[in-house]
Amino acid sequence: MYIFKAGVVGAGTMGGEIAQVITYSGLPVVMKDIDQEMLDLGMEKIRSIYQRRVDKGKMSASEMQSKLDLVTPTLTYDEFEDVDIVIEAVPEKMAIKQAVLKELEEACPEQTIFASNTSALSISEMGAATDKPHKMIGMHFFNPAHVMKLVEVIPGLDTGQETIDDVVMFTESLRKIPVVVKECPGFLVNRLLMPYLNEATKALEEGAATAAEIDQAVTAWGMPMGPFTLMDMLGIDVCGHVGEYLYEEYGERMAPAKLFFKLLEAGRLGEKSGAGFYDHPGGESAQVNEMIEALQSAGEVPTGTLFSVERLMFPLINEAALCIQENIASLTDIDMSMVAGTGMTYEGERVGPLLIADKIGLDVVLETLQELQEALGPRFRPARPIKLRVRAGHLGEKTGRGFHEHT
Template structure:
């Protein structure tokens, strides 16, 4: 044994081949923490000192190769400042360069995921062999940074600038076949043949059939691109990537600039350019928030995983109520392999639900994600029915009938009588109290909320709502089923609107007050879209449906009368209520704040509508000009405050879960990290001061809580500066 550490071992196989194996103790994956990097440094020194070696294979004892750096260390590391970050990068470059400069050929055997730093380790060796099911990529731009351990230098020299820009700017995970086609790897084989393929490459390199020194020269010298080719490759890419990434995500464009600046340089200088750019990006708020988002996501998944371990698997599910929502739920369940009964009392509703599922499967076939045969097979997982005949064998039922408490209560009581005693019942309600819906059930401990967001196949969040009598087994089974459907479940406690809608409606309340005071709703939309929302509040209301918004608003007003009673407008009516009266329901009948026409793909496209503009002007009690900053504050403060209240009331278990729910459920701008990170970024004291100023004019919707005022005085935050606390 040449070396034995906690994450890396190096053994000599045969007389002259060394095998370096990553196998991080007490972890299911390999990642490059600072401790592992320190071990790798010792490993390189041991390899340099070992005599008689003729080759090195780098591999993994786990199902993955290396998933990347240890992201839990990023916040603490980045807080040390630009000089320290550059020093860390320079040290890692030294280690990877030493691997690249070893006096014998080297090969990496990629058996699973090789991402970020894991990909960069592989790029440092002369050759790469890859298992058929493995993936490789550099996803750093998704964290607001760029590859900083040589990825921006080596990859373009290996696969060409165009291909490298596509991989790095897009942050994609690439399949083995694509990696082989581009030249990122040399051989793709079945997993069981990986070791033999790696050794074969070393044999051929030793025999002189493969020129490993020429490979090194190519990777360590300037990029072979003429001035005109450079201009075409980089300037065209910048325009395209800027359009795709948008103004809030600087990392993809910075990565292209790094590749461009380093193109004419040899390895050392190109790596220095990469390190400087990485350090600058690492100190941005966008990077801080995107890293925080990743850590929050890991926390949410970990919590869901704990519930999942306690749950019996859902082998057969059912959805009550077909139509668009029922069809979407049935599609999602069937597409992920859980058979589902789809019941309705009307044949035409069943047909509508099946049509929706077929349409979604057909889109997967069009995109090449499924074959026609796979689509047909998965469609058989959906069994339509007009009766409860087969419900005795169902493990979990999703009730998705009309959002009316009396109808839901009747349907839930009815289905409870035909399912087994251990069957879990759930309600896909967006606002109605789970405790209320459970009051006529014989087994309320088996009942909870399972709130999907529309469209079901696109929106990642599912709120799992615990009522007063909901048992742990019901929550665990529902979380497990949501995960099996490919969704991110977040468990919340019962209250009007639960978490996401409770937080969203104060945002709509802020919008109503703005309009009442004379704000141009189209300008409000533009300001909030520029702020980072996928759509402004007026456009979002059109998508939600004005009648749905009014109904949900009434539930909120009843639950939280002090701050969510209906606001403003002619005769005490809000602009949203007036829209309903004028039968402007939004996209569902092609007119709301905007009018809607079909685009070339048959999707609704919004256009300005004079009738809507006149209607909104009629609501205004005054005419005022608002700055962009005023509009943002008027919209964001009530949303953020309600998120704080949900955390304080115990509706949601942690700041991380609250922020993730808003990002996954309503498209809160990811680069801002969530409502509570947004408050932290502003400073709790500054946020409280702004809220108090608005509350004087606008009332309780803008009033900070006592606890938030205490946090401001004590200099506290929702997240600690170095970790996810």
């Protein structure tokens, strides 16, 4: 099915960006919100993304105007009677999403594809709230959507093959890279990122290192920004919601760090509220240090643990190995997604976690995970695909075969 017109519901952080991406490919889009102020902010965001292109000489002012003319901002569903796809970007609450889908069923024609930009929630559960679950799919853009190339395409249990094919083609027409991911909590990129972000926060609250030291060590290792800079950018509330949901679904290995909740209680939501792990502006925060001291003196977190980059990165590699075991995505798609979705590099090359493990040596990864498990607990328990390969002598680059083949 060719997509001639799209709808976006929710004009917040993601909705405005997604509408801009759609107009950039030349398609008209109707953008709906329930709040006029958010709708205005969404339009302003689209305008400012284009304005930056004009300022850089990449686009003329009249081209910008013709792109802006493709957006219809609205508080009603009046213009949804001929949309071929709707992407919802309303808050990350199942009840809100299901209510919006019900409204969309009334407003849209039969053939309309319903895509959700959810970061982690179940697509199958959303589909079950509609009368056409074969038309329901996840279409997970990354923030900022006008920059990030990756889009996770997530079929639910009842999604039709035609819907998957249409959304893959549509994503490519938006000049993005689609990766089809089997439905699981957090999908691929957030599922792999969360244990890493969580472990960074545990190292911080346990006094193993400061936020600035951890950020600096991780960027030196090859991530484009440190975990605390990233979480402040994503929003502590967003990270907290995703973290709690993954804990609920995967259990103890994803148990969230206590400091998240202290930040949330204090309204430190990240850059958007002027303060998160860091003060913005200002850097390291006396208030966060006091929270850490309070957690430690109340005996709520262990103390005396050590920080190493491996403590953060190896749980991410381990989670990638679990995804192999569960057939969440192919080896190459996992590596490509982490490079495109997070910008990770290793020794100056853009490589994903499974190739990094091959470069380090799977025997080294296994041994380090076992040591971390002994020191810090069962969340570091090595995944079977790592153990299996080490036992078979597939140690990575040094033996010609690990997760990948090396010639």
